[in-house]
Amino acid sequence: MANYIHVPPGSPDVPRLDVTVQDQEERRCREGALRLLRHLRPRWDPGDVTLQLFTDGITNKLIACYVGDAMEDVVLVRIYGNKTELLVDREEEVKSFRVLQAHGCAPRLYCTFNNGLCYEFIQGEALGPRHVRRPAIFRLIARQLAKIHAIHAHNGWVPKSNLWLKMGKYFSLIPTGFADEELNQRFLSDIPSSQLLQEEMTWLKNILSNLGSPVVLCHNDLLCKNIIYNEKEGDVQFIDYEYSGYNYLAYDIGNHFNEFAGVSDVDYSLYPDEELQRQWLRAYLEAYQEFKGFGTEVTDSDVETLFIHVNQFALASHFFWGLWALIQAKYSTIEFDFLGYAVVRFKQYFKMKPEVMALGAPEQGRGCTVLK
Template sequence: MVAVDPPPREAAAAPPAMKRSASFDRVPEEARRILHRLAGELWGGDVDPAALAVSQLKGAMTNEVFRITWPGGGGGEGEGEGDHRKVLVRIYGQGVEVFFDRADEVRTFECMSRHGQGPRLLGRFPNGRIEEFINARTLSAADLRDAEISSLIAKKLREFHDLDMPGPKNVSLWQRLRRWLEEARGRCSPEEARQFSLEKLGDEIAMLDIALSGVDQRVGFCHNDLQYGNIMIYEETRQVTLIDYEYASFNPVAFDIANHFCEMSADYHSATPHVLDFTKYPGIDEQRRFVQTYLSSSGENPSDAEVEHLLGLIAKYSLASHIFWGLWGIISGHVNKNIDFEYQEYARQRFDQYWKTKDQTLGSKSN
């Protein structure tokens, strides 16, 4: 059952006194009330609801994410180190609603939970939510290059793309890019607009749309943000789960894979998390192994032609990925002030890579 605070009837009660920790003050009062109640609902008298500890998780670039832990207790699921006495608090980033509809994102989150994907929703408050804490390991940048883990991701991504999600199944990519471009133009100074060549991007988006929309390709429910921090692995079972569906929508599956390949250039837990190293973009043999695993995971036996066709599409959609996240970086630099991240410099690198690779990439064959 979802735990949601009821609307106050009269004056709101003061939040319960709770143990202070380094990140405690970042958790809103409404969230603290829900946490206090959840502790009792989930673990009963086994924990002291006020004895929570709050720690901020690094690597998030859209929201602030906190792990909430209750110590101590006896048997049951919380036995031992108390790994099950944890939940996640997600505080939405400032202004990020320009990127997606929050109500749609919450519906997606709940639907994914019903499909057995990702964490359960435990509670909501005005600027965030509380989620089940998944007792699995979040991947690192290096994990994406591990052959076994990469194979697991490919299989999971095919399963994700095959999900029967409600609502329209229209491709969202091109409309989203055009909307974000207008948003970026409205927020940038003339100097910023010149720096990022925003006056040219409308034509670039139209060109890619025309070049890619007329080819034979598969559309599925795409994650659209498959960086390593949104992938978790259960070490004992070697199962992979995908989390954080804020940008998820129906799109060409080649775009989702292209975006995942681009994310192999990033390390968001380094001393310079905004810096990308595009020499780490996977080579053609690594790409081919991923695509072959992806296509064959549903029991099919893909032909060489099918593999090469998808590889060609992925190469072209990498260009769309650069524009997508370049525009995201520009807008985020203007609206999201709570996250310590060099959004503008990140955007510059994505656009530089677009212009650097455009001519060679569009010369490749996808049919």
């Protein structure tokens, strides 16, 4: 099974509560959240509980529940977006969450419920595009991602990427049109034909799967807002593991570099330049070999190879999220221009393709020596 994830023995059980949180109106949402808190925080007086809605997410709805003003103990309630079960394997998400928690890479998962889950709030600041390019911060991000990538698969099992399987599933779910006339016209004029998308998907698989990038446990959605920076502690933590799973190491980094451009107001001039990337990748490789217990040094050749792989896998990231956005445009009830986002991702894919494929690619299948 390509996306097999084994939860380490001794990991705390995660209770499942038979509760459904309605999110269409504030009163019903509060009622559902308070039902969860009766189990999770039985000593809290329901009348004292404050609910704060976070508005940055474009997949789910996230609510912070707490008592008092200090926000020392906060329970996050995440309500799954409409039809997101088409996009996310919720069972695998919980397994990834538990594995990462067991290795000190995730907050505590309190429970799951019928249409969501509850977990611990991480103190700190959700980052933006201006933060992730600062050397003091991007070195922390590189180190944290290396720590996750260095997590061993269970009992020596050799994992396989499920990227192409997921991409194929997403492709089968993209709409052929929209009932709204204006939306449909934008779809027909601005989105590549399904035949062209199919051809590109086949090409991506043939080229990228032969680069030799290791398959590791990946976050797969490391956008800026999914990185929490605690300046006082001098560390970063990642949140939201919906898309986590085994994937190509270079994809995870390339996806993060794409997210330097932001989400709501995408600006690809913010994509990290070559100098920043090489600094980032060297910091990553140094941390990776430390977590793996390797004694080898990081060479310029290692950085060069990873630089090429990362930029070429960034193409797959654009393609993946372009398909994702088309599906969201059909089903999501969140206020966001998903179709416009799909257009932006596919345009950047086709713009970036000749640039990154012209890089001095190493021999087919050659990998970075540090990552072997």
